[in-house]
Amino acid sequence: MRYLTGSAATVAILALWSLAGAQMVHDGSEPTEVTAEVVMKDKAFHITRGEMWHYSAESEQGFLLRADTHADIRLRNEDTVAHEFVSTMLNKVPFQFSSTGTLVKLPGAAGVRVGPGQTVVLSFEVPKDGTEFQNIYEAFWCNVHGKVRGDKMRGEILIVGLR
Numbered sequence: 001m002r003y004l005t006g007s008a009a010t011v012a013i014l015a016l017w018s019l020a021g022a023q024m025v026h027d028g029s030e031p032t033e034v035t036a037e038v039v040m041k042d043k044a045f046h047i048t049r050g051e052m053w054h055y056s057a058e059s060e061q062g063f064l065l066r067a068d069t070h071a072d073i074r075l076r077n078e079d080t081v082a083h084e085f086v087s088t089m090l091n092k093v094p095f096q097f098s099s100t101g102t103l104v105k106l107p108g109a110a111g112v113r114v115g116p117g118q119t120v121v122l123s124f125e126v127p128k129d130g131t132e133f134q135n136i137y138e139a140f141w142c143n144v145h146g147k148v149r150g151d152k153m154r155g156e157i158l159i160v161g162l163r
Contacts (some may be wrong), residue, residue: 033072034049034050034072034073034074034121035050035065035069035070035071035072035073036049036050036051036063036065036071036073036074037049037050037073037074037075037076038063038073038074038075038076038085038155039076039078040075040076040077040078040079040083040085040114040142040153041078041079042079042152043079043081043083043145043152043153044152044153045061045140045142045146045152045153045154045155046061047061047062047063047155049074050063050064050073051063051064052064061155061156062137062140062155062156062157062158063155063157063158064157064158064159064160065126065157065158065159065160066126066159066160066161067126067127067128067159067160067161068125068126068127068128068161069125069126070123070124070125070126071122071123071124071125071126072121072122072123073085073121073122073123074119074120074121074122075101075112075114075119075120075121075122076114076119077114077115077116077117077118077119078117079116080116081116081144082113082114082115082116082144083113083114083142083144083145083153084104084111084112084113084114084141084142084143084144085111085112085114085122085140085142086104086106086109086110086111086140086141086142086143087109087110087111087138087139087140087141087157088108088109088138088139089127089138089140089157089159090109090110090111090122090124091106091108091109091110092127093124093125093126093127094124094125095110095122095123095124096122096123096124097112097120097121097122097123098119098120098121100114100115100118100119100120101113101114101118101120101122102115104143106143111140111143126159127159128161137156137157137158137159138156138157138159139154139155139156139157140154140155140156140157141153141154141155142154
């Protein structure tokens with residue numbers, strides 16, 4: 001009976017993952033070059049690699065992605081507590097992440113939970129602006145420590161088209 005219960009739970013988890021459009025990468029391979037790197041430290045996001053972008057002086061920090069390209073975003077948690085990188089964009093595109101992360105699915109958003117001291121690489125194809133998205137930017141946040149505007153665990157992703 002214990003075997004049947006475990007098998008049913010595994011099937012349920014795999015079914016939910018396929019519905020969410022997320023895949024976990026188990027081979028341990030990580031890209032040597034990343035499009036952006038977000039360090040989670042002192043309950044704040046710090047963009048340490050990639051083209052940084054700010055909507056205004058008062059806004060959260062963010063980074064730029066080029067439409068219709070591949071993106072690898074390294075998420076490095078240097079805190080002693082778990083953090084999440086959740087975005088409305090990840091609810092709209094299929095993505096993969098390395099095996100140390102945990103899938104986070106919310107109404108209208110998706111992402112990955114990164115444990116203390118862990119690093120996760122999030123990979124996806126950046127959509128063309130104007131097709132899958134109505135806005136040229138998407139928000140990202142930690143669903144644990146970045147729910148309120150003004151929190152340091154919030155940011156924005158600007159998607160720009162190539163001409």
